[in-house]
Amino acid sequence: MKKIGVFICHCGLNIAGTVDVKRVAREIEEIGDVVHSEDYIYMCSDPGQLLIRNAIREEGLDGVVVACCSPTMHEVTFRKAVKSEGLNPYVCEIANIREQCSWIHQGDKERATLKAGEIIRSVLEKLRQNETLETLAMPLTKRVLVIGGGIAGITASIDLADADYEVILVERQPSLGGKLLQLSQTFPHLDDSRYLLGPKRAEVRDHPKIRVMPYCEVDEVKGFIGNFDVRIRAKPTYVDWGKCTACGLCLEKCPVEILSDFERGLKTRKAIYTWAAPGDSGKPVIDPKHCRYLLDGTCTICQEACPEGAIDYQQGERFFEERVGAIIAATGYDLFPMERIGEYGYGKIPDVIDGLAFERMLSLSGPTGGEIRRPSDGRVPREVVFIQCVASRDPERYMPYCSRVCCMYTAKQAKLLKQKVPSAQPYIFFMDIRTDSKGYEEFLQGAIEEEELIYLRGRVARVFREGDKVKVWGDDTLTNRKVEIAADMVVLATAVVPNQGIEDLAAELRATTDKHGFLTEAHIKLYPVESPTKGVFLAGCGQGPKDITDTVAQASATASKIQALFSQDVLLQDPLVAFVDTEICSGCGICVQVCPYEAREMDEYRRISRVHEALCQGCGACIAACPNTACELRNSKAIQVFGMIEVFEAQQKRSLIDG
Amino acid sequence: MDERVAAFELPEREGRQTLLGEVQGRCGENLRLCYQCLKCTVGCPTAPHMDFSPNSIVRMIQLGLKREVLESNAIWLCVSCETCGTRCPNEIDIGLLMDALREISLEEGYRPKERGIVALHNAFMESIRRGGRVHEATMLMEYKLRSGDYWTDLIPGMKLFMKGKIPLIPGRIKGMDSIREIYRKAQEKVRREKG
Numbered sequence: 106m107k108k109i110g111v112f113i114c115h116c117g118l119n120i121a122g123t124v125d126v127k128r129v130a131r132e133i134e135e136i137g138d139v140v141h142s143e144d145y146i147y148m149c150s151d152p153g154q155l156l157i158r159n160a161i162r163e164e165g166l167d168g169v170v171v172a173c174c175s176p177t178m179h180e181v182t183f184r185k186a187v188k189s190e191g192l193n194p195y196v197c198e199i200a201n202i203r204e205q206c207s208w209i210h211q212g213d214k215e216r217a218t219l220k221a222g223e224i225i226r227s228v229l230e231k232l233r234q235n236e237t238l239e240t241l242a243m244p245l246t247k248r249v250l251v252i253g254g255g256i257a258g259i260t261a262s263i264d265l266a267d268a269d270y271e272v273i274l275v276e277r278q279p280s281l282g283g284k285l286l287q288l289s290q291t292f293p294h295l296d297d298s299r300y301l302l303g304p305k306r307a308e309v310r311d312h313p314k315i316r317v318m319p320y321c322e323v324d325e326v327k328g329f330i331g332n333f334d335v336r337i338r339a340k341p342t343y344v345d346w347g348k349c350t351a352c353g354l355c356l357e358k359c360p361v362e363i364l365s366d367f368e369r370g371l372k373t374r375k376a377i378y379t380w381a382a383p384g385d386s387g388k389p390v391i392d393p394k395h396c397r398y399l400l401d402g403t404c405t406i407c408q409e410a411c412p413e414g415a416i417d418y419q420q421g422e423r424f425f426e427e428r429v430g431a432i433i434a435a436t437g438y439d440l441f442p443m444e445r446i447g448e449y450g451y452g453k454i455p456d457v458i459d460g461l462a463f464e465r466m467l468s469l470s471g472p473t474g475g476e477i478r479r480p481s482d483g484r485v486p487r488e489v490v491f492i493q494c495v496a497s498r499d500p501e502r503y504m505p506y507c508s509r510v511c512c513m514y515t516a517k518q519a520k521l522l523k524q525k526v527p528s529a530q531p532y533i534f535f536m537d538i539r540t541d542s543k544g545y546e547e548f549l550q551g552a553i554e555e556e557e558l559i560y561l562r563g564r565v566a567r568v569f570r571e572g573d574k575v576k577v578w579g580d581d582t583l584t585n586r587k588v589e590i591a592a593d594m595v596v597l598a599t600a601v602v603p604n605q606g607i608e609d610l611a612a613e614l615r616a617t618t619d620k621h622g623f624l625t626e627a628h629i630k631l632y633p634v635e636s637p638t639k640g641v642f643l644a645g646c647g648q649g650p651k652d653i654t655d656t657v658a659q660a661s662a663t664a665s666k667i668q669a670l671f672s673q674d675v676l677l678q679d680p681l682v683a684f685v686d687t688e689i690c691s692g693c694g695i696c697v698q699v700c701p702y703e704a705r706e707m708d709e710y711r712r713i714s715r716v717h718e719a720l721c722q723g724c725g726a727c728i729a730a731c732p733n734t735a736c737e738l739r740n741s742k743a744i745q746v747f748g749m750i751e752v753f754e755a756q757q758k759r760s761l762i763d764g
Numbered sequence: 765m766d767e768r769v770a771a772f773e774l775p776e777r778e779g780r781q782t783l784l785g786e787v788q789g790r791c792g793e794n795l796r797l798c799y800q801c802l803k804c805t806v807g808c809p810t811a812p813h814m815d816f817s818p819n820s821i822v823r824m825i826q827l828g829l830k831r832e833v834l835e836s837n838a839i840w841l842c843v844s845c846e847t848c849g850t851r852c853p854n855e856i857d858i859g860l861l862m863d864a865l866r867e868i869s870l871e872e873g874y875r876p877k878e879r880g881i882v883a884l885h886n887a888f889m890e891s892i893r894r895g896g897r898v899h900e901a902t903m904l905m906e907y908k909l910r911s912g913d914y915w916t917d918l919i920p921g922m923k924l925f926m927k928g929k930i931p932l933i934p935g936r937i938k939g940m941d942s943i944r945e946i947y948r949k950a951q952e953k954v955r956r957e958k959g
Binding site: 538559581 | 823829
């Protein structure tokens, strides 16, 4: 490179307030191959970019260094500007003299100025060895895999299918609907969950672009953005759904009764069962853990009862291989296992239930047909205690985070309780009330005023049985009094936790989870629906506790992100990836082991390592690990990096000599 | 049931609703709206001296703790400055609430925690009834007789008297008819509400 231009930005006073930019510009201009050096108040502004473009045109620059803020801010901006003048964008480099210089050396102008000069010199050293690179173009499969058939997965599927992309919707349970299917009416407008879900489920079922795969799980994910190869495992239902007419005879005849998960233990189901109540659900499946035929072959009643001959005990797992371009993880949530919280008596006292069980009780299609009756003796309860923040906001013993939905659903449940049982008195123990969305605070205040809810600010110390009552000892910190309530029923607002198996799925997706198991986003503010793994998107409670409103918004956001991705014919990718010097590579395979993106593989024929450029994220792990420096990173080659270090080293030596 | 358990029982639901209904009916304020932001208490100049802060009083009414509320000194230490009512985000006028609580407390024969304040209040009202405006000498005499506190502020009082600041003969305003009418109407209202 013979003609380099250096452009030094003031960033208002962000840089110029600490660095003597004029002096730096003068000093840099004296370097041999720098033919242009100037400073400007905002280099990223239109006139600032014009300075760069004019200099390229008039002085025939073949390399550009912009000394400004972090490259994450404006590298793209300046590379575009350079490209518009016909230069290769990869001969434009950023020298970060804001985050790495002016911001951290305020008050020491002399040394900050010196350091800014050094940073620019080191970047010049790198630039001199830069190659011109072309953007990588990868093929793109315009199909989507949606994992999870709750309201998040359903919403995203419909959005994408309406945009004419093929969608595969995988659901672990035998029918779609997720947790929303278990709810009664939803806050703040008390819409019935069936009213919300019914049309959506029908739309998914009938949409020609959506392939619903119920009772399936994602077994294996390989590949990368644009081309994921997914293996889906269809669990054996032991019922031929092609023949089954959902007449329900098998469900009637089956002699095995166990507590229903869907009804949160308030009702029993048979060993052959449909996920939700008939009408809400699809066709039945046989639970192999409880079916007598599958356990020891002693019973074939359902097979005999089925008029269509649909029962097939021999059915096995089936696997489907699919190629998709993007994946949405909408894996949903579960509730914290309450048996682990002794002080509230859950599991020991039948009249202590969790919020989801109460939802089932409120639901018209629930185990009580929408009537509020205590589980122990079926009596209509009068005094009902609700306890909020059960296992949430307890970093010492349980979950440190706020589960976000409990404040609102507790208020809603108390309100619905009063509407169904006007003589009931709800008591709600709380720590804070969080009503952070549109219309929520108004809903809460309205409920307190109209339904005469008693909110008690304090924790519950003990829940125990006395006669047929459930005694609750608690505290009202607003009057500083101990409180005892002889309750008929206690409802616990338990913490929202990620669904089981999320870690295994995350490992398959190469997505990350936080320490509680929630899928982590690429950036909490700027990329909240993207996983750090490109092409994997996050929607719903698998990413963190949230209400239906936020879930649907997030699901639509993932769909629109994927539409933007699919609007390209090929996938363009930065070429700043690893490459292998085939002359040096000894084929030891260490790079294959260290690569976190599965971008390295062995060329079995040539016995050397190679790079899958589409997968490589340019992290540099293989470069550090390679024992004989055969791995290099484009435009960050070892010779460039050492050149940059030498600039600083030389300066340090000079200052040692100067004393 | 051991004593500790008995000590922290909430009042019966009926008791709760009666107290809330009675107080709300008398002061006309909707106490269910209170969400315990504590703006009333932080603005209250006398709250530091109260046994229960104004927000606690609202809370205790909601929970039906009748005896504690009506025996508290808080209801008597309120000076009706109306800072609380002005600032309340839910438009609850706690000044009016305190008036209502004082009334109920006196009517139902609760022994006021701050007897001096009640004595001064009554002496003040009587003085107005007599002359249409406060006559300090007779009012203070009446207050001292009512409260039994003869010695407090006697010397400053004597000094004021020597400077001629406390006239001996009570004056009368012109519109005594109107004053009598106000008292008559107020008493009639109280009688009506009681009956």
